[in-house]
Amino acid sequence: MRYEDFVAGQTEAWERFASRLDQLEKAPSAISHEALEELSVDYRKVLHDQAVAASRFDGTWAVAHLRRLSVRANRLLQPQETSKLASPLRFFSRTFPQNFQAIGGEIAVCLALFAVSTVFGAALSALDTEVGTAFVGQNSVDGLGRGEIWTDSLNESPATGSAQIAVNNMRVAITAWGGGALAGFGAFYVLFLNGFLLGAVMILTSHFDMDGALLQFISAHGPLELSIIVIAAAAGVHVGRELVSPGNRPLSARLPKAARRSAVVMLGCLPWLLVLGFVEGFISPSPGIAHGTKVALGLVLLSLFLCSALLPTLGARPRG
């Protein structure tokens, strides 16, 4: 077959195919079922022509043109993967609990690591108060000496504090999750840092007999906030585990599934951090709210979260 005959014989079909692809891209819903079937037949023909052209006329315009058409058709004619984010109700009632329960092992490991790092931070701070000072700053330590705790400053502008805390917590959760992509090290780092900080600061405040004030401050938001940080880190570790553990399927197939599952868990936690930002800005530092009420609120929030996460899920567990 001569090249010029090949081009002359097929150009019209290729142009028709290209214009149908244009239609499909501009208004996918306007394409009729028959037109779509014709398009798929034409696609098969274009792929066949491409294979012929590549083997006989390599380097020519026809090969480059058919390659462009094939790449474009491959994108437009493949079914788009569905997204479970479409319905918030389905997400929080089914997708989130299913995926949360699937990473239970990682959550247990992260909880243990968090506890160990808290004890470690507390022990080091007990040996040397400078450890705690390094986290909260000298001004805050001076304040503790005067019987003032730094969290009181939140009462000056609760709205600003609330938003900044919510944003900061969401960033920490995202960092803890994303850090999992670095073979889990990023997630472990966030977990260790937060546990260590908690332990060190608790001991530092106890040096000044202010540990009660700190506990009173964190009792409303702390239980859930710390749990969510642990869970976000566990979601990151889930990704890291997939990176380092051998599997029957290629990593390029396993990793996106693990990332998707863990991201669902992390994204399911983010709205709670908005609520916690409000609690931490308006309720936790408020001297007008009794300690008992704050403790009760903390327990209620944690229980609500755990109920939503451990909701008995109908249907199958997540695949993959």
Added chain:
Amino acid sequence: MSDRSVYGLDNVRIELPIAGAGSRALAATIDYSIWSLLVLVLISAASAGAVLFSDALPETGWLVALLALSLFALDFSFFFGQEALLQGQTLGKRLLGLRVVSHRGGRASLFAYVLRSLVRTFDLLFGAWFLIFDGRSRRIGDHLAGTIVVHEPKESSSGNAVRRAPAGWGAERIAVVETLFERYETLPPDRTEALSHRILVEAERAQPGFSDSSGSTWTLRLLRSFGTPEEPKVME
């Protein structure tokens, strides 16, 4: 199958035009410039609001709170939103003709765009290494989302195809003529003339009487000889 190709229908291999680190970095630079501008607009609007409505607002803290939440929302929705709306493109990618597709070359899912956005901070720190050393130029976000970034195929006119060729000419020689068809308008005229003359001499040698001698320049004779269906854009 090479790292840069996928299988289409009937197992026909499709070579994907993977975007390299350079074009992706340039697209990201454009996007971050726009993002910085939007951040500046948000902060300016909040500052102006605080000054203009200082009497009406009970406390400027609410405005700061709104600004903090807006900046956070912008940070995480800027890239995701664009990629979701523009089917895998941001403004920077659109300007450079790039597009995010699934690892099979199909349309990426909404969740894939979310995943890519969530690890963007890590990619700013470590992504360049992944881009450079990965066979498919994927950053961390691409690995997690199962996506790749490709060059958007640009359509090329069928006017660049050879319609007549001397007897015995193979694909390699035809490709040379087609390359000249594609580029003659951007090459210096004397260079085009020299190349056209050389090709026509070769064509005459292969098939005497093949050349069309009606044009006043070698380039025009070349275009007419090899049968471009479009009116040549060179001056007589």
